[in-house]
Amino acid sequence: MKILFIGTGHMGSALISGIKSNNNFKEQIFVFNRTYEKSLDVSKKYNVIPVKKLEHLNYDIVVLGIRPADFEQLAVDLKKFTLEKQTFVTMINALSIKQASDIFGNNKLNIVRIMPNMNAAIQQSVTAYSSNKINSEVTKFVIEMFSNCGTVEEIPEDKFPAFTALAGCSPSYIFTFLNGFYKYALKNGFSKDQAYRIMKNTIIGSTEYSTNSDNSFDELINSICVPNGSTIEGQKVLETNNFQDIIIKALEAAKQKS
Structure with a gap:
């Protein structure tokens, strides 16, 4: 060929x-x-x-x-x-x-x-x-x-716009998400190399854990967000600011241009 x-x-x-x-x-x-x-x-x-x-x-x-x-x-x-x-x-x-x-x-x-x-x-x-x-x-x-x-x-070809948003465009959104963690790590005194290692291992580990789990994403979130713990305080900020809705809106905007 x-x-x-x-x-x-x-x-x-x-x-x-x-x-x-x-x-x-x-x-x-x-x-x-x-x-x-x-x-x-x-x-x-x-x-x-x-x-x-x-x-x-x-x-x-x-x-x-x-x-x-x-x-x-x-x-x-x-x-x-x-x-x-x-x-x-x-x-x-x-x-x-x-x-x-x-x-x-x-x-x-x-x-x-x-x-x-x-x-x-x-x-x-x-x-x-x-x-x-x-x-x-x-x-x-x-x-x-x-x-x-x-x-x-x-x-099916009619699914291409949604797929483009989910898999073609999403790396950019994921990098934006990671960039927030990275900037936070630097702000708190971690070195660049250490910040990358922390993020990489946490993201990869969380992804693999979720794919190997029989639990839904909501169940996984609830298992970490114990009452009066530190995780749930940050989770409240995400929910108050409609974090999931922002992601869906970004994907929908990308879909409309695909």
């Missing part, structure tokens, strides 16, 4: 990093960007092949990692080539499979829509996918390829 990534910004580079972490992955990966310098940088970092100019589209899989505003012009450029055997993988926000097919002017293209997150770089992404099932064999390969970046979930 020959795989071309068009657009290797933060997300495209994270996916390549995840894929290349598997030493048994022997397929050729090519990268094309607005500037050749960018492609050269990515090629050196991940041992992939830079493309200076799109003079053909003789690739089995084309991964689109560009901004939504740039897609129509890219489609015009790509339609100069014969489009029939390629599988297009799009992670372009808010672009449906049908919209992509219509813009390409070809309803026979195999298109796989994905939504990964930045954790792909450390093989911990949760990546959603949906496809038009025109070429199931290549689609299966695409799923296996992105499995190197973490877990892959097939979801």
Whole structure:
């Protein structure tokens, strides 16, 4: 298989990093960007092949990692080539499979829509996918390829906006949450390294504990918030300020733009 990534910004580079972490992955990966310098940088970092100019589209899989505003012009450029055997993988926000097919002017293209997150770089992404099932064999390969970046979930395409908020956007909100703990630790005299260790182990431990527990989140919260204890005083502040509602509003706002 020959795989071309068009657009290797933060997300495209994270996916390549995840894929290349598997030493048994022997397929050729090519990268094309607005500037050749960018492609050269990515090629050196991940041992992939830079493309200076799109003079053909003789690739089995084309991964689109560009901004939504740039897609129509890219489609015009790509339609100069014969489009029939390629599988297009799009992670372009808010672009449906049908919209992509219509813009390409070809309803026979195999298109796989994905939504990964930045954790792909450390093989911990949760990546959603949906496809038009025109070429199931290549689609299966695409799923296996992105499995190197973490877990892959097939979801109905109408769930993509909510999934984008939950898994694609949420790392930013989680980092904001962590930043509050970090600033509090520094304010109270902990070193940067110690603050990171405390947060990392507490967050990872709490997450693993919750996934291994049969109790609901409310039950877990109540088990820690003992009457007259210190935890419940902080919990009261969160509840008074509608902390959960703020999270839901943030996710809903992200969903509306997806």
